[in-house]
Amino acid sequence: MKILVAVKRVIDYNVKVRVKADQSDVDLANVKMALNPFCEIAIEEAVRLKEKGTAEEVVVVSIGPKACQEQLRTAMALGADRAIHVESDTMPDSLAVAKLLKAVVAEEKPDMVILGKQSIDSDNNQTGQMLGALTGMPQGTFASEVVVSDGKVDVTREVDGGLQTLRLTLPAIVTTDLRLNEPRYASLPNIMKAKRKPLDVKSPADLGVEIGSNIKLVKAEPPAERSAGVRVADVAELVDKLKNEAKVL
Numbered sequence: 709m710k711i712l713v714a715v716k717r718v719i720d721y722n723v724k725v726r727v728k729a730d731q732s733d734v735d736l737a738n739v740k741m742a743l744n745p746f747c748e749i750a751i752e753e754a755v756r757l758k759e760k761g762t763a764e765e766v767v768v769v770s771i772g773p774k775a776c777q778e779q780l781r782t783a784m785a786l787g788a789d790r791a792i793h794v795e796s797d798t799m800p801d802s803l804a805v806a807k808l809l810k811a812v813v814a815e816e817k818p819d820m821v822i823l824g825k826q827s828i829d830s831d832n833n834q835t836g837q838m839l840g841a842l843t844g845m846p847q848g849t850f851a852s853e854v855v856v857s858d859g860k861v862d863v864t865r866e867v868d869g870g871l872q873t874l875r876l877t878l879p880a881i882v883t884t885d886l887r888l889n890e891p892r893y894a895s896l897p898n899i900m901k902a903k904r905k906p907l908d909v910k911s912p913a914d915l916g917v918e919i920g921s922n923i924k925l926v927k928a929e930p931p932a933e934r935s936a937g938v939r940v941a942d943v944a945e946l947v948d949k950l951k952n953e954a955k956v957l
């Protein structure tokens with residue numbers, strides 16, 4: 709079984725995000741970048757399936773500027789066997805990413821594609837679903853458990869008020885939720901080994917995909933500053949303030 713994992717380079721989740729002075733976008737100058745946390749969970753799940761003997765090969769793919777290769781090397785240090793970088797100057801929107809992934813799926817013919825449920829920078833939560841629509845492959849989104857057997861994958865999903873388990877026929881698409889697993893850290897020897905693993909670079913044209921977009925980021929704004937709180941003497945004063953000042957009671 710071959711698993712393809714899509715990984716995105718995003719702003720590190722520990723970084724306090726700043727908006728550019730002209731509000732045109734988030735300021736990424738000299739900011740630490742990292743693997744999207746949901747993509748780390750996707751890599752971990754694929755690597756665990758390989759360690760169990762369920763999968764033979766884990767291939768990672770990332771779309772975006774040359775710097776994405778850093779995250780592909782990290783993914784290989786975490787256990788992926790090889791990487792594909794689809795290079796584009798800018799980070800394409802979700803539909804373009806899904807079209808490129810569809811072309812990679814056509815070339816690689818994986819039995820399972822694992823994506824994060826969401827990128828923490830753009831918060832789109834749609835690439836896996838779009839890939840499902842474009843390829844016609846069944847999808848199990850927001851997986852908190854993945855069990856593969858006999859050409860099927862059982863995906864347990866956290867839904868309102870409980871759990872739902874879907875049985876998908878492979879090849880299938882899975883998107884990862886936070887509770888699926890706890891990703892490992894890359895060891896130094898594995899970081900060194902990852903430098904020698906194969907990394908193939910392609911252009912969107914090589915995959916026969918033209919990446920345009922009908923979406924323009926108009927404005928980015930930071931959240932409003934919170935004003936300082938006040939200390940109340942007792943519950944009676946709190947209730948009075950909630951009723952008469954905040955008017956929430």
Ligand code: AMP
Pocket residue numbers: 714715716717744746747750769770771772799800802805822823824825826827828830831832833834835836
């Ligand atoms: P999104 O729909 O943008 O919230 O992203 C969901 C998932 O799609 C991510 O966790 C990745 O697995 C995948 N994805 C999104 N953008 C890219 C990209 N540029 N390159 C590779 N995978 C991506």
